[in-house]
Amino acid sequence: QQQVKQSPQSLIVQKGGISIINCAYENTAFDYFPWYQQFPGKGPALLIAIRPDVSEKKEGRFTISFNKSAKQFSLHIMDSQPGDSATYFCAASRRNTDKLIFGTGTRLQVFP
Amino acid sequence: NAGVTQTPKFRILKIGQSMTLQCTQDMNHNYMYWYRQDPGMGLKLIYYSVGAGITDKGEVPNGYNVSRSTTEDFPLRLELAAPSQTSVYFCASSYSAGMGQGDEQFFGPGTRLTVL
Numbered sequence: 001q002q003q004v005k006q007s008p009q010s011l012i013v014q015k016g017g018i019s020i021i022n023c024a025y026e027n028t029a030f031d032y033f034p035w036y037q038q039f040p041g042k043g044p045a046l047l048i049a050i051r052p053d054v055s056e057k058k059e060g061r062f063t064i065s066f067n068k069s070a071k072q073f074s075l076h077i078m079d080s081q082p083g084d085s086a087t088y089f090c091a092a093s094r095r096n097t098d099k100l101i102f103g104t105g106t107r108l109q110v111f112p
Numbered sequence: 113n114a115g116v117t118q119t120p121k122f123r124i125l126k127i128g129q130s131m132t133l134q135c136t137q138d139m140n141h142n143y144m145y146w147y148r149q150d151p152g153m154g155l156k157l158i159y160y161s162v163g164a165g166i167t168d169k170g171e172v173p174n175g176y177n178v179s180r181s182t183t184e185d186f187p188l189r190l191e192l193a194a195p196s197q198t199s200v201y202f203c204a205s206s207y208s209a210g211m212g213q214g215d216e217q218f219f220g221p222g223t224r225l226t227v228l
Contacts, residue, residue: 009152032215043116043202043219044155089154093215099170100217102154 004092006103013110019077021106023090026071030092034100035064035075038087047088048075080110114138116220118203124226125193133188133223135203143206144186145170145217146178148199155202161186193227200224 005024013019023033034049050057050064050073057064063076077084090103119134137144142163147155157170161180175197177189186205190197204217 006154034215041221043204043221045219046216049215099157099160100155102156104152104154 004090004101004103006090006106008106009104010107011109013080013108015080015082015110015112017080017110019075019080019084019108019110021075021088021090021108022072023074023092023103024070024072025092025101027092027094028071029094030101031095032093033064033066033073034091035062036089036091036102038089038105040086044089077108080108082110082112084108085110116203116205116218118201118220118223120223121221122224124228125190126228127193127195129193130189130191131193131225133190133201133203133225135186135188135220136184137186137203137205137218138184139205139207139218140183141205141207141218142183143208143217144180145204145206146176146186146188147202147204148172149202149222150199158188158201190225195227198225198227 007022035047036044037047038044048059048062050066052068055066061078066073088106091100093100116137145160146158149155156172158176159178161167164183167178180186201223203220206217
């Protein structure tokens with residue numbers, strides 16, 4: 001129940017295309033769903049996050065879609081750029097707790 | 113602000129050796145965390161702390177110890193290194209948990225540890 005399942009493991013997208021990464025969870029007590037971006041040799045950094053009171057959150061080219069009934073959420077990267085090439089992690093945590101449960105990561109490669 | 117700093121960046125240990133991974137944050141964050149990252153496995157929480165003097169186990173604490181004597185520092189100790197501890201270790205900090213903007217965890221650059 002503590003797992004967050006992420007897919008795909010790797011993704012290759014052409015410049016200008018849409019990148020979509022999916023995550024699923026079991027624990028209905030989760031109420032905070034962030035996405036972290038990690039470049040090679042660096043630590044992860046928060047990209048965008050959502051709470052289950054909304055179904056979508058958009059920040060620039062990055063959008064989280066959230067489906068509470070299906071217990072799924074996804075990251076959409078519009079107009080993907082080579083600079084978006086990185087590993088992306090979804091995560092989840094319960095209200096007022098201090099522990100994030102991370103997915104296994106998706107390595108995104110965007111080719112010109 | 114330097115954010116979260118970690119030392120060393122790289123280290124090779126022999127089986128049975130001990131070492132301490134250092135972590136310091138200058139953001140006055142209450143919460144600090146240690147993760148390990150293995151290929152295809154995501155980030156696993158080793159230990160965390162909600163304030164000076166308070167620590168608790170995460171998902172994979174065996175073989176590690178921590179202490180939190182100050183708000184700024186959260187060292188991770190490996191007592192008897194084993195090949196299974198070969199990994200990249202990340203320290204992170206956050207202002208608070210479950211408080212909106214305070215949920216963001218800030219990560220250090222990582223320590224790549226190899227145990228031979």
